[in-house]
Amino acid sequence: MSFAFAERYREPAGSPIRELFPYLSLPGMISFAGGYPSAGLFDAEGLRVAAGNALLEAGASLQYGPTQGDPLLVQALVQACGARGIACAPADVLVTTGSQQAFDLLVRTGIDPGDVVCVESPTYPAVLQTLRLAGARIQDVPVDAEGLDVDALADWLRGCAPADRPKLVYTVPTFSNPSGTTLSPARREALVALAREYGFLIVEDDPYSELRFAGAPVASLYRVGAAAGGGDNPVIYLSSLSKTVAPALRIGWMVGRADVLRRCTVAKQTADLCTSGLAQRIAAAYLDSGRYAPTVARACAEYAARMRAMMQALRADLAEWLDAVEPAGGMFVWARARRPLDAERLFKAAVEARVLFVPGKAFRAVPTSGTALRLSFAASGVEAIEEGMRRLGQALRTVPG
């Protein structure tokens, strides 16, 4: 018996990153592919204590909870936001099953088929996948060393018929995935001004800003949007504990205006009723334990060393082929080929040499001519990075330019 699936699920494409999973298990593989935090940096002992504490008051932490989130965790997240310069109240927060769910809820509640959404080029592939499955029209905006090219966006908006204006602009403004760039303060002001002028929401996805290696923190878009005044903040702020504590908690959150939050809460009722109350209590206990800040500091120090090892290899040994801007934080280096390369052959040669990266096309709403590689430095130690980069050099040498 054949079943007629919904239109967009007749032949759905899976995640191009998740489809690299099988290569990960090849013996001796060094992976720069997934956006995985380093397992060696997980504070398992701290989480064990937090889990024990969460399970001591069993009744509450094991029952169904409010869709909006466990009040203890919401309170802890309000404080965590405060430490990032984001002033919010518990009613402004929605806990989500990872920030992937937060984006999905925004698309469910905000996007009808044919609606326009702007993304960075390059952008995070799971966002492209979500938008495609929702039938959105995706408009990409270039990225340079200062992040999203807000002038290019402004130019495009000026020429846009009202029906073609975006409803959402999705950006990772700080240590972007995959470009590693950070949006300059002036561009943040300009982007918020455009949102007010053209009536779109900015989705600020911020999983990485605490993983800073150099320089001073930049005010979040959310804060810029709040400071600008003039009614509702056009910025919806998303963040996650996946990169700083552990992905397996699946704890993300959204901060935003009441009309958006109320609808996303209804959508979450149908999506999963509520996020794991046990994971929420463990997260709350961990955030309250005083171990969060030192864990993040340890990750920053280690990731900075790994990033430097990767950039050193790029500059010293691979500069003939690849060009990259050094990121000031986060998990990714975006390496662009200096001349056209056969991306598929490069990927195959790299797998053969036992090093994995994500090919650049996964990050593009529309195909581009240039070849690029997303290299994550987070998951491997310095020596493995050095070895992996040697293997990448081997692979590059075998591919005709």
Place this chain on the structure above:
Amino acid sequence: MSFAFAERYREPAGSPIRELFPYLSLPGMISFAGGYPSAGLFDAEGLRVAAGNALLEAGASLQYGPTQGDPLLVQALVQACGARGIACAPADVLVTTGSQQAFDLLVRTGIDPGDVVCVESPTYPAVLQTLRLAGARIQDVPVDAEGLDVDALADWLRGCAPADRPKLVYTVPTFSNPSGTTLSPARREALVALAREYGFLIVEDDPYSELRFAGAPVASLYRVGAAAGGGDNPVIYLSSLSKTVAPALRIGWMVGRADVLRRCTVAKQTADLCTSGLAQRIAAAYLDSGRYAPTVARACAEYAARMRAMMQALRADLAEWLDAVEPAGGMFVWARARRPLDAERLFKAAVEARVLFVPGKAFRAVPTSGTALRLSFAASGVEAIEEGMRRLGQALRTVPG
């Protein structure tokens, strides 16, 4: 700045059950409303041990995991299914963030706006909410003491234009929510035959079948569908640990044919990437610990006593107003008013008397004339049930017939 939400989220209705939350905190309230398992029956100690074990091998349990589910949990669920007479392999299983997510994924991948889905009348409200937000046309099918009236469904199907045929038939065949009824074996065979004849999928939602108080287990629809042969099984089986272990784990699962599972896995990538790996490992460790069966046995004994107390009060003191079939398991009694009652006044009088139930209209795709109450006996002890039923009697006496 006003934002144009997606069409179905312009004025979305929240869950009618979740909207009862505020009443729960009124002092002295006895609640028969939520489908909450008894917090007193949670095996917090067993879960604490399981959490400790899961966190000992920290690297694996804290990282991102496969969208399909953690292999250790998938293996444990295959065994749990085996104990219910459901033969399946790991590849047939998708772990979900509660079984609510499983249903949502089926709707995302299977239902375009205007597609028809059949539900029981009365049915589970979160299913109605999900279907409405997906733009499905909902066709309700009556329920009697033997569950879904499959003859009525067959009659309706015979008169149905091909374009109006259902793509899915959603049912809780065993200890249904809210009706408490169990589909008879003959009707299970007939329903599977209809699915093959008319080409729809049966969604068998089965969170309650292990909570049996009397009688012998009935073969699941999934098993009936598998035994019938003739190609792909038309039954998609959903279950959950929420009612037997703890809702806060948010562990549900789906068992079904490959084409459905593959698409639901892609949809889950956009929905939340994967279910909490920590919750999955805790669940796997718990299922492997040998504590699951005794915990379920304890719940059965306790819920049976609570159900009997509720039925006793209904028969002895409230028979003048209410009629109910004694359920052989699960968590719910569906009490129908013997004559028309002003449902809103009854609800208000009950809240005033400090007893809560879910008004029957929440469970109807289309309004019906009769008044009914869903009474959950799971969350309160026997004495609280007796007192709550006394209060319900008080409330009934104040409402004119």
